Amino acid sequence: MGYRVAVVGATGNVGREVLNILAERNFPADEVIALASSRSIGKEISYGDKVLKAKDLQHFDFSNVDFAIMSAGGSISKEWAPKIAAAGAIVIDNSSYWRYHSDVPLIVPEVNGHVLDRWLADAKRNNIIANPNCSTAQLVVALKPLHDAATIKRAVVSTYQSVSGAGKEGVDELWNQTKGIFVNDSPTPQKFPKQIAFNVIPHIDVFMEDGYTKEEWKVLAETKKILDPKIKVTCTAVRVPVFVGHSEAVNLEFEKPISADEARDLLREAPGISVLDKREAGGYATPVEAVGEYDTFVSRIREDVTVENGLAMWVVSDNLRKGAALNTIQIAEALIEKGYKARALAA
Numbered sequence: 001m002g003y004r005v006a007v008v009g010a011t012g013n014v015g016r017e018v019l020n021i022l023a024e025r026n027f028p029a030d031e032v033i034a035l036a037s038s039r040s041i042g043k044e045i046s047y048g049d050k051v052l053k054a055k056d057l058q059h060f061d062f063s064n065v066d067f068a069i070m071s072a073g074g075s076i077s078k079e080w081a082p083k084i085a086a087a088g089a090i091v092i093d094n095s096s097y098w099r100y101h102s103d104v105p106l107i108v109p110e111v112n113g114h115v116l117d118r119w120l121a122d123a124k125r126n127n128i129i130a131n132p133n134c135s136t137a138q139l140v141v142a143l144k145p146l147h148d149a150a151t152i153k154r155a156v157v158s159t160y161q162s163v164s165g166a167g168k169e170g171v172d173e174l175w176n177q178t179k180g181i182f183v184n185d186s187p188t189p190q191k192f193p194k195q196i197a198f199n200v201i202p203h204i205d206v207f208m209e210d211g212y213t214k215e216e217w218k219v220l221a222e223t224k225k226i227l228d229p230k231i232k233v234t235c236t237a238v239r240v241p242v243f244v245g246h247s248e249a250v251n252l253e254f255e256k257p258i259s260a261d262e263a264r265d266l267l268r269e270a271p272g273i274s275v276l277d278k279r280e281a282g283g284y285a286t287p288v289e290a291v292g293e294y295d296t297f298v299s300r301i302r303e304d305v306t307v308e309n310g311l312a313m314w315v316v317s318d319n320l321r322k323g324a325a326l327n328t329i330q331i332a333e334a335l336i337e338k339g340y341k342a343r344a345l346a347a
Helices: 013-024 074-086 115-121 134-150 168-182 214-226 260-269 321-337
Strands: 003-008 029-036 044-047 050-053 067-070 090-093 128-130 152-161 232-239 246-254 273-275 296-303 310-317
Touching: 003 013, 003 074, 003 321, 013 029, 013 044, 013 321, 029 044, 029 050, 067 074, 067 321, 074 090, 074 128, 090 321, 115 321, 134 152, 134 214, 134 246, 134 260, 134 273, 134 296, 134 310, 134 321, 152 214, 214 232, 260 273, 260 296, 260 310, 310 321
Parallel strands: 003 029, 003 067, 067 090, 090 128, 152 232, 273 296
Antiparallel strands: 044 050, 152 246, 246 310, 296 310
């Protein structure tokens, strides 16, 4: 007997990608249910070779659900995750709302999947697991093997984030502005604070009192929670006119010496990583190559001569996959591998 999986926010970009990946990976589900708001009831969504019709979240009974994968935004997660968890389902939440709660694990399976052992064994667990920010997910996958080998002291991260990170409205705005510019229409920013077509915007999420944006703070806080609270992290997050795929320029300072060749070898052996690092034109990954892929790509690995024990590298991933949908499904797969049984079997 397989698992019963509910996808909350199934009509959105990430929700649709969750359904795609569940089918691609042959997730052991007897039933997959697409849930959305009342205005989307009956909307058809693809799931492998099947078509699901969206059901109403407000009136759905979660008492027989094993996993609820939520991609419907923070306000929905705040209200519904505790209700769904109380009904006995394990909630894997894609929003930022639960990430910083001390009793909610923030998981990237390749990096800190071991945390789930203790969580599963806790009879008083609250049944909610948080998925990290898309930029953080790909970053920590690349940092983990290097940190284990030489201990990262400081990370300086500059992100180049695609418009799909802002949802369908972000994608539509880039598309419409790009078309409009070619016919001499003046682009009118709506989703973004400035023109995004043929431009870059050093501003994602709201500004905080210290001058950083919330997106930049997320990278800092989540890297510490997932990987190591001792790592010093600073970030500049930039929105770029790319539809799908986030890129990051990363400079690292280590406690111990580590060469570019050593780092390259470690990354090649690490789970979830593809190294594409030829020192020639085109010998590196860009978002175009990352779209539709599961792995995080690492390129441009070189020694940073401005600090002792320093490295620089370029990290690219499909933000709708590893940064969101894929990671939630990998969490569910990790729980199954660790012995979590379908409720119908466990009863």
